[in-house]
Amino acid sequence: MIQDNPDLIAAIRDRFAHVDSCPFQGERIFFENAGGALTLKSVVETSGFYAAIPDNPGRINPAGQGTQNVINKAKADLAVFMNATSGQFFAGESGTELLFRLLRTACVNAPKGSKVIGSSIEHPATRSAARRWAGIAGLDYVNVPHDDATGLVTAADYLKHLTPDVSVATILHASPVTGMGMDVAEISKAIRSVAPDCFIIVDGIQHAAHGQLDLEAYNVDGYAISPYKVFSRHGYGIAWISDRLSSAPHDMLIDAPATGWEFGTRDTGSYATVSDVVAYFDWLGGEVSEESEPRKRIEAAGRAIHAYETHLTNTAINGTGNLPGLRDMEHVTILAGADNAAREGLVSIVVDGHASEDVVERLNQQGIRTHTRKADHYSGNVLTPLGLPDCIRISFCHYNTEQEIARMLAAVKELGKDG
Incomplete structure (x- = not known):
């Protein structure tokens, strides 16, 4: 302890x-x-090191290949940290920007006349994106009221408003106002019991620093975090998306790989600092347990x-x-x-x-x-x-x-x- x-x-x-x-x-x-x-002090040091490197990741030279390897390692580290056995990770401008991208893609690919469901406890990162893109895509938005006294929304609350024509759903993992954590796995289970093919997008920004993440247990299609809230630095966000969402038609360059979601040259330093964060959790786990596996x-x-x-x-x-x-x-x-x-x-x-x-x-x-x-x-x-x-x-x-x-x-x- x-x-x-x-x-x-x-x-x-x-x-x-x-x-x-x-x-x-x-x-x-x-x-x-x-x-x-x-x-983390290690994040500060790492950021300075990679800020000085002029080479683009992926180019056929030692620095280009070396920085690409750093990015690949960070994505592998994220898979361990968040327990993801499929899907992909990528960086964006911020957690909020990534949630908008995920919800935009989910909504414009949803059947016309279907529904988007979310709750009143959510941060505007998901509420705003869901309502905006529901309107543009011709979908109805369904609001699940949270309990004012407890600051919570539950699976039972969602079930009261769920119908089979729900095609997109949003969940807040933890509230930055009340501080309360939602049971994402149970809410996701409730949603899938009524609308099994629904795209489920989770705002994990507030939760990430306060307990373990387990994407395998959540059965969702998207999860976003803001690394500056989990011991890294400002200036980027990290999203995970399922294979199903990865392959949905989305913003991309003409003739680019069909499942690619990253735009432009990557910031190696942002990815490298993710590895610093994961290494910190690994170190702390070794201090509080006898576990040997990362x-x-x-x-x-x-x-x-x-x-x-x-x-x-x-x-x-x-x-x-x-x-x-x-x-x-x-x-x-x-x-x-x-x-x-x-x-x-x-x-x-x-x-x-x-x-x-x-x-x-x-x-x-x-x-x-x-x-x-x-x-x-x-x-x-x-x-x-x-x-x-x-x-x-x-x-x-x-x-x-x-x-x-x-x-x-x-x-x-x-x-x-x-x-």
Whole structure:
């Protein structure tokens, strides 16, 4: 267990850049992981190395072949990391851009008059793409309402709205507003029980850093992540698509390979940093288990991360030492309930008598980095039904510590004295 091993926590923190200080601010605690996780030091080094190489991958020269081999290795590493035994991986501009591409292809290849189904909990990356391309392709969009109290949507919720003519479906793996994780495998199973040939596309952007991924178990056709939220850097996204979606007619160059989805020259550095991330999970799995196989070590790392982050969120909610938890502060309300087993490393709150922006600023002045979510085009689907104009998002990752949470609790407790 990570929480019982201070030496391991120190070793974990040592692998990340700016773990306890910001080059613009100085000393700070980073509780803005849902907005973008800390970056591995190895990723920084790798990015610099490949940024200096002028050769295009795949060209018939040592550098061209060498960089192509790096890309091929990264795709193989992703297959182990996400447990994909078929399909293909490719990089794009961002996770959001890739979700738009996947949904565009799925919708324009769907039978006219069929349906697209998604849920109200989803990030606009999938909701916007699904609604836009459903309209263009002449499909009906079906919305599955999520439960406001728990911040969840379930397989049973989907089943209430599913019909055999559903041809495209979207699933959010974890919410960046409530922090709740959805049961993708069960939702996918429910969809396929009614519409077996449906293209199912998953937004895994928020989930990827908080537990293992298992594409083999999900039985879906597309899954997108944003590597900057899983210890890599900004500037690209990664998608996996099934063989069935790979071969569907899609945007491509004339006479190009029929299953090719990549456009233009690849950025070797982005792929290479994916391998750094996978290597980190492999290392961590070796520290928390006796497993010898890479996939088994990655699974062990995912379990350890999930367990430790559950410990961190429980500490924030229930308190530590003589500090009360968020649930025991009368001036604090926790979104989606204090006791919610679906929570993944994130607690969103509102503070009575304080605008969320003001709370975030006051915490920031004390070196505690959090974030405001507003009832706008990103988060209004969650906050507006709750009657909230905004909230404070406090998001943890497995390099955070109980001591950091204690400082946050002390600061939030002080806000109650202003009432």
